[in-house]
Amino acid sequence: MTAFKNFMAFLYDFVVGDDWRMSVAVILGLVATGFAVRSGLNPWWLLPLFVAAGLGISLRRVVRKNGES
Amino acid sequence: MNAGAWGLLLSSFLASAVETVEAFTIVLAVGITRGWKSTMLGVGAALGMLAVLVALLGPGLAVIPIDVLRLVVGALLLIFGLQWLRKAILRASGYKAMHDEVAIFAREAAEARERPPTDPSAFDQYAFSLSFKGVFLEGLEVVFIVLTFGAIHGNIPLAAAGAAIAVALVVIVGVAVRAPLSKVPENTLKFTVGVMLTSFGIFWGAEGAGIVWPGNDVALVGIVVATAAASIAAASTMRRERERGLAAAA
Numbered sequence: 001m002t003a004f005k006n007f008m009a010f011l012y013d014f015v016v017g018d019d020w021r022m023s024v025a026v027i028l029g030l031v032a033t034g035f036a037v038r039s040g041l042n043p044w045w046l047l048p049l050f051v052a053a054g055l056g057i058s059l060r061r062v063v064r065k066n067g068e069s
Numbered sequence: 070m071n072a073g074a075w076g077l078l079l080s081s082f083l084a085s086a087v088e089t090v091e092a093f094t095i096v097l098a099v100g101i102t103r104g105w106k107s108t109m110l111g112v113g114a115a116l117g118m119l120a121v122l123v124a125l126l127g128p129g130l131a132v133i134p135i136d137v138l139r140l141v142v143g144a145l146l147l148i149f150g151l152q153w154l155r156k157a158i159l160r161a162s163g164y165k166a167m168h169d170e171v172a173i174f175a176r177e178a179a180e181a182r183e184r185p186p187t188d189p190s191a192f193d194q195y196a197f198s199l200s201f202k203g204v205f206l207e208g209l210e211v212v213f214i215v216l217t218f219g220a221i222h223g224n225i226p227l228a229a230a231g232a233a234i235a236v237a238l239v240v241i242v243g244v245a246v247r248a249p250l251s252k253v254p255e256n257t258l259k260f261t262v263g264v265m266l267t268s269f270g271i272f273w274g275a276e277g278a279g280i281v282w283p284g285n286d287v288a289l290v291g292i293v294v295a296t297a298a299a300s301i302a303a304a305s306t307m308r309r310e311r312e313r314g315l316a317a318a319a
Binding site: 010014015016017018019022023026027029030033034037038042043044046047048051052054055056058059062063066067 | 140143144145147148149151152154155156158159164206209210267270271274275277278279280281282283288292295299303307310311314
């Protein structure tokens with residue numbers, strides 16, 4: 001059980017890393033892009049927008065936390 | 070060799086160089102303090118396990134339809150690349166301590182010394198586990214990058230060659246100097262790799278979701294430039310903000 005827990009913790013760290021918000025932004029960006037393509041659009045800018053927002057929010061949180069401490 | 074192939078070679082080379090430097094520091098600290106026999110057994114076991122992983126996963130990736138591969142690999146590369154980029158931006162702006170191989174070496178060596186010594190001819194479980202873990206975990210990131218980049222380009226051997234050159238180079242230099250490779254600009258390398266992984270992830274992920282990029286493959290150059298510019302701008306803005314905060318607190 002400990003080995004399984006360790007493996008899951010490793011997997012989480014490997015895939016999700018320090019901030020899950022960035023992973024969520026990537027998945028939402030891909031899903032939104034997929035839906036837009038199915039509707040006949042070609043929004044190539046949508047995924048970069050989600051990525052920039054995810055990274056920006058994550059970095060902003062670090063700056064804020066640092067300012068509070 | 071075309072631009073894509075050079076990008077593939079360079080990405081796997083840089084990522085592997087960074088990870089090898091980190092693994093080398095751990096192995097060196099354990100080997101010097103606990104003896105080389107069990108340490109090298111750990112390195113060998115980790116490399117063997119990584120080779121098995123490549124042999125198992127490599128051919129499997131080749132049979133996945135390219136659009137599915139682009140979507141899944143793009144998403145994973147993007148998530149993975151963003152982690153590297155985030156850390157590199159935080160380090161460049163002063164919000165996170167720089168990766169210091171000398172400090173890591175000292176910490177690992179001190180921890181290894183605190184453990185009870187074993188007979189030099191006997192098997193040292195501690196040295197084995199530590200070197201195995203260090204090499205396997207750092208190597209896993211390299212395997213991930215080599216397999217995903219290689220599979221998308223349909224050229225895993227070229228990606229593996231980039232990784233092999235980096236590992237050989239770091240090991241040769243490391244053995245020659247017999248010290249942690251503290252002069253390798255790890256943050257700059259991580260920044261570069263983070264930009265490349267994120268850019269390739271955006272390009273392939275969006276293509277996998279059905280997007281047709283304006284200018285097709287040329288768009289990748291634009292994405293790399295935009296990602297690098299935005300990251301550098303973020304790091305310098307955050308650095309200025311941090312310095313202003315420190316000045317105000319003083």
